[in-house]
Amino acid sequence: MLTAEIRRRFLDHFAARGHTVVPSAPLPTPDPTLLFVNAGMVPFKPYLTGETTAPWPRAVSVQKCVRTLDIEEVGKTTRHGSFFQMNGNFSFGDYFKEEAVALAWELSVTPVADGGYGLDPGRIWVTVHHGDDEAAALWRRVAGLPDARIVRRGDEDNFWSMGVPGPCGPCSELYYDRGPAFGPDGGPDVDEDRFMEFWNLVFMQYERGEGPGKSGYPVLGELPRRNIDTGMGLERMAALLQGVDNIYETDEMRPVLDHAAALAGTPYGRDAASDVRLRVVADHVRTALMLLADGTAPGNEGRGYVLRRILRRAVRAVRLLGHEDPALPELLPVARDRMAPGYPEVADDFERISQLAYAEEDAFRATLRSGTTVLDTAIGEVKSRGGRTLPGERAFLLHDTYGFPLDLTLEMAAEQGVEVDREGFTALMTAQRERARADARARKSGGVADAAAFRPVLDAHGPTDWRAWDELTTDSTVLAVHGPSGAALPLAREGEIVTVVLDRTPFYAESGGQESDAGHLVAASGEAEVLDVQRPLPGLVVHQVRITAGELTPGETVRAAVDPEWRLGARQAHSGTHVLHAALRQVLGPAALQSGSYNRPGHLRLDFPWRGALSPAVRSEVEEAAARALRRDLPVGVRWMPLAQAKEEGALALFGETYGERVRVVEIGGAWSRELCGGTHVEHASQIGVIALTSEGSVGAGMRRLEAAVGIEGFAYLARERDLVSRIAEQLQAPRAELPERIGTLLDRLKAADRASAELRRQAVEARAAELAAAAREAHGVRLVTATADGGAAEARTLALAVRDRLPQRAPGVVAIGGSTGSGGAEGGSGEDRAALVVTLNKAAQQAGWSAATLVKRLLRGRGGGSAETAQGGGITARQLPATLEAVPGALTEG
Structure with missing residues (x-):
């Protein structure tokens, strides 16, 4: 029975008995304690622990899993696999032990013709927890198992918990006797290779307290709702039903x-x-x-x-x-x-x-x-x-x-x-990582290697009077000037890049995905261009600046001015991000929750969890939903409120950030878009101008990324797209509406030309193959052909096989064709073209004892491989190829 059929029967069996079929969750998991889903129950963990109410009373799934802790054991045993699939049925306060036992037994032993797995009931053993008399009695009553095949085990083997306080309970495992060829008799306690575990039923009925590992912790009492969590290894069941020795020999591997x-x-x-x-x-x-x-x-x-x-x-x-x-x-x-x-x-x-x-x-x-x-x-x-x-x-x-x-x-x-x-x-690795962290801190703190250098400034003057939400200019006092090393400076001269601390500032410091403001500082003694604005310490804003004229000294007054065009673009981009996020959730649903963003004037980027690319139709629908919000000129408002109230009103808190008791909530159209946010925004949605999606793609770990041009840059992007279409229409001399059809016709013609060219190449190969086969020479009892192909390994292989098929099949035939790959300049820096050699034998040559793989390894000094029929290798230059081909007759006589 193929693995796909085993999977289908499992799902069908439980679906027919009231279970909701739940698709496999993606392998990357949002659980911060795991890199990948490593057990079938992981996606159901919130329901089993009671954190969240399950949307169904009973469920069934075939979950993809990855475990790599014992990756070095892969291949050495019959059971270790880094990827595996776990069939599981789950009950969330619905049925319990008796039905779980009955469902597992029924599927295991029901004949194949009736939709089951057809396992021999006389070869199934089970284990139960030594204190679980109820489970032992159920196996006797429901399955008719004798006591001799019901094995009692201790906590280490048959009592389940997650290793931390929470749900726990006894479990019962099903084993199948694979026969004396796999080991001695006597059940799972004697040999778990012969007696292979294929299903584990966990009866989750107790709550455990603090304690070490798998035993020694107190059981606090019964759970208010008892659950069932089972796991059947799909690969193990495939090995059993396909009669193979181990999981690597099943049909999927x-x-x-x-x-x-x-x-x-x-x-x-x-x-x-x-x-x-x-x-x-x-x-x-x-x-x-x-x-x-x-x-x-x-x-x-x-x-x-x-x-x-x-x-x-x-x-x-x-x-x-x-x-x-x-x-x-x-x-x-x-x-x-x-x-x-x-x-x-x-x-x-x-x-x-x-x-x-x-x-x-x-x-x-x-x-x-x-x-x-x-x-x-x-x-x-x-x-x-x-x-x-x-x-x-x-x-x-x-x-x-x-x-x-x-x-x-x-x-x-x-x-x-x-x-x-x-x-x-x-x-050494730790030291390198610390250096990297220090460099990152330096970049994020205005070029200062250690943000703690600013602690005296904060202690002496208090938090920065930050006015970025309301103002574009402030009259400010320079509190301190720091060099790249973090040392305080008495002054900074023209051309130097330094970090300046002001008592008040209108500049937005980079945060929440919004890039920092650009602008200038103007003093009586000099001017500076603001390059970056950061918060190295809570409450303190610092400015990385380049002195463009004169000098700057602590204590003097400066006019701090944000570039108004920059700020307008930043506001459009940040509000545009909120609009696009709301539009995305409107189209795809609440699962499309923003997981990261970046916005700067004219550009926005938004990451969200999703499986699979968005179709052009879906992208258009998202873009249209955003455009409608702009056309309706939805009002943009800001409210401060307690965090609890914000959550109650449905405000989205993103990225797992830490928030204070009072939070800033930005609303666009009221509840249509309501998010906790510290960024700068427009007053009305229409001020965004336009949101033009420019790309959509994967960024790994089940994440997609949308990028868009915003505001004037959005209009420029659309204009470029329009001009591009116009040029294509002009070149093809076709109306715009007909461009897809016209381009499709051109592509069809190109494909036809490619096919015609391929046919000509095939005919040329056929003609040359016939010539070479006709000119084959006798050498050491075989009909031998050696030649070079016009091209690399692929062309050499094609020609070699064509020649071999034209040799007389009753007489041993050997064909060796070389080809130059033309990649030497990129490999090893020699500047010489590399060469490949392909050797192929007809059946008569193989039956006479020759092997293509052996010949290639002899000719190339071990570099190469393949089968007895056809093999190839490389590692020589084009200049060495003629000598290699001349050595073929000699290779036929070796050992």
């Missing part, structure tokens, strides 16, 4: 494994080390596909680093198997085709997914080329001195200079019997 084995010319099952690597590839390629599909992008921190590590482990595993060429373009489409039946988005969004994955592999291959040499040299030096530990500074050099992640250094060093000084590495 085995094709990737087999394709990797073919690429490397390494059959699965040949040796243990290769099998582990093949299973790593099968697991990691699928995991990467699913993470990319849910919006995670490779990066250096958090979720992005997890994905980067998984991709790089997969690529390196393939290389260790002997395949030197890019692997993901071969493997990722296989994973896509296996996962698309359950998750269509992996196919719909494959262009974006593949671009990110392939770019990451390309970058990692470059990292491996440079870093591996450095690491091997360092390890050689350690061994030559009789040592066994790579110094932390060498590991840090690899990370900092060559992009080599520590986990890869650890793995590669361990393979050569060397440890790594992790403490030394960590100390």
